[in-house]
Amino acid sequence: MRTNLSMLVLALCSCSMYSQVGINTAAPESTLDVRAKNHLGTVTAQDGVLVPRVNSLSASGSVNGQLVYLIADAGGFIKGFHFWNGTVWQPLGGSGGSGDPTKDAWVDNIPNTLVELGSKSDGTSRTAGTEFVALDNGAVGIGTPAPDGSAMLDVTANDKGFLPPRVVLTNRTMQLNASTANATGLWVYNTGGTGNLPHGYYYWNGSEWRQVTSITTDPPSISTLNCDAAGLRPSSYTAGVPYSGMIRVPYSGGNGRPYTAGSSVTVNGLTLTLLEGILEQGTGYLYFKVEGTPTVSSPTTTTFPINSSVVPFWTGTCNITVGNSLATDLDSFAILGPLKATSDNGRAGYATTITTRDGKYSVRCFVPDGSAFAAVNLQIRNNSTSTVDIISNGHYLWSGAGGYMQNQLRLPANTWAGDNATSNSALIVATGQTATNFPSWGDGGVYASGMPEQRLYKWTAYDTNEKTFYSLEFMMGSNNPNGVANATTCPGGVCAGTKVFFKIDQITAQ
Template identity: 25%
Template sequence: MVNSTFLTAQLGINNPSPASTLDITAKNSTGTSANTDGLLVPRVDRQRAQAMSAIPVSTLIYVNNIATGTLAGTAANINAVGYYYFNGTLWTKLVTPVNIYNSDGTLTGPRTVTTNGNLLTFVNGANNVKVITSATEGALSANGSSRGWLNLIGGSSNFDYYVDTTGVVQINSSGNSTKFSVGSTNATSLALRTNNIERFIVLSSGNVGIGTTVPNTKLEISSGTTNVSGTRFTNLNSASPISTGQTLGVDSVGNVITVANPTAASVTTASVNSTTGASFNVNDTAATMVPGTSQTVTIPAGGKALFINFMLGIDYGSNPAGSGASYYEARLYIDGVATDCYMRTQEYGPGGFSAQFSFNTVKFLTAGNHTVDVRMTRTFNNGVASGINMLCIPISMSFNATYLN
């Protein structure tokens, strides 16, 4: 039996005093009765809802089957079984609120969560907390009035990225971090740039370039200025004391290389120094070897530059007829061949006067044994008959042939 009351255009069901246009009171609002209480709205399939016309706004139906009809016209939103109301144009789903703690959901537009100064914290003790996007751009923004800060913590190690109002941008590791590793896990380069120009690069091969993006060696520096290396050792300069170690050098393509320290130079000398040399005769018909000057010098593989020094002081010991103004010459010979190194002097008067001969030269000799000596001859007789000897008595003599090892 249904009790109803009509009062001032208000209808009450199971309610003699309706509080609204339609006020339905459950017949059994408490207890354990198995009787059904509630409001049963019309149940139709999608085709029937789609076929309706002149539908009043706010009409409520329950679509119990979507196998019929199509997602078109007024049924364009009917894609699932459920309650729908008519909004004047389309049947609109009555959306059951989604609890994000136990259900997935889809935003139909931009949303803003205002925390009113309260800290919003995501805590997960077992798995990751992720922010995922499949759109063109995925963005995470931390925008503060004094600092934007991103802090990652693993155990007791910290990673911080921040930028503050003073223009300082920093990336730091702290805590018990044992390494701050920056790089790639695939075959790609790592570059640092300033003013939108790459200044430093590490290729996937491990080659490092400064001032160049295509380093050809483990470290290549390009200063951009000809004859300027771009490298400076601030605390090492030309005034630094020399110590042990090897010398740095540069090869033909600019590689910095080590140069072996030179072995201390040693001197090989063939020499004659005498104040009691044997007397000898000099004439104009042949070159006479000065006694004691013939020396054999052994040159090592590769050849050597021979430094030669000769000094001879003599007394003219005889007085040939017509002598007193003749010319005498001392010349260097190598392997019996006269060289272009010589000294020529003129007598200062009749026999008995002294003379000095002196010359220095450098001659390159190939590897092997070589004979070096000095020979004298009279180059201009000036009244002395050809073939007549002039006795030469050595006062002093020094003859040195030296090379550096």
């Protein structure tokens, strides 16, 4: 029997002088060359090599490269070929995985309408904070089994951050790649560098990269707080009437840091609280909210003590005293636009008009049809049904300056009018606009040597019982001051080459 077995081995094996072994070949091409019965042909059921087969990999290997076959999943290892790499048993690619000995798998969680990553790589259950879920609505949770309903991506952690893509932005309109335009809302971290945009977080707003504000977290501080210059708006209050307002207090020595609100203080039923914000570098203002139902009425004062509790980043003390003035109402507004066709008071032309908030007066710049744009005049209209006398003062500014004033200027009812730059301490009756004349309020023509003038006007009713004062600022520009205003230069009744600015401050005192 031994003789027969030996002859069989000799028949199947061939050993060269270099200790190469061949099975089913007389010409081995390597240290061990095992060939199928049908070499390079179709495999048969008996072809192959069997390495040691085991049912557990709990014991460490002894030599790097040691190869075994695990016959079934065991202890976190998957059925298949494994080799000892000197530290752990490592699966061969394709033998139960791609090099990761895990039991990871996406699992349907039907009751919670989501799919989730199952067990950890060692086969044990996932611990809180290691979850990875995808809801049926597309929302994804990382580190949480229940992503917030307002988010499509909820990343939860208490010891790690989120790293967005890091890029180099060379200019504010840079496209990240040539094939796809930047999507509006795209978020990146720019690493900066010489000649590039400053480092920091940026987002694409549809036309350019905008930097998310970057402010140091150093503590805020100021050197002085001028409580004596505090101003309250509205400036007065009434006992028993709910009040809501603001106090502005100037400071110096600000260091540009953000700050939070301080403690509140209540006096006379009014509660003062610092509003959070960002300090200026140097001088600026702190803003305090004031709310409540006062127990006193102006001009009885209210004094708020200010200290490091009310302003946490200031170590000094002072008092803010308010309420000692009666109410003053300031209404400021402005308009900006081109001259448009009009025929008020019987004369056709082009104008832009502004009306005081109380509706009592209107002011316009007007140029008759066929006149040069530089010839525009200002005119004022008393919108009541009877004449009104005003006290008026006006100035025009260019490379020089000029002015005019009236101690008593009488305005006709509901008619565009002007004083034609007449100054007098006695009564002056304004000239009303007709179909043929062209009066001006102040100096005629709003251009000087082809350049626009600035106009400033102040007026109030002559009536001593009237408590309202008006301040007007004006300027007009034209791309062709010497051009003529007509249907050609103002097609459709709009003189597109002109731009008129009016601003009125209406101050009502007690």
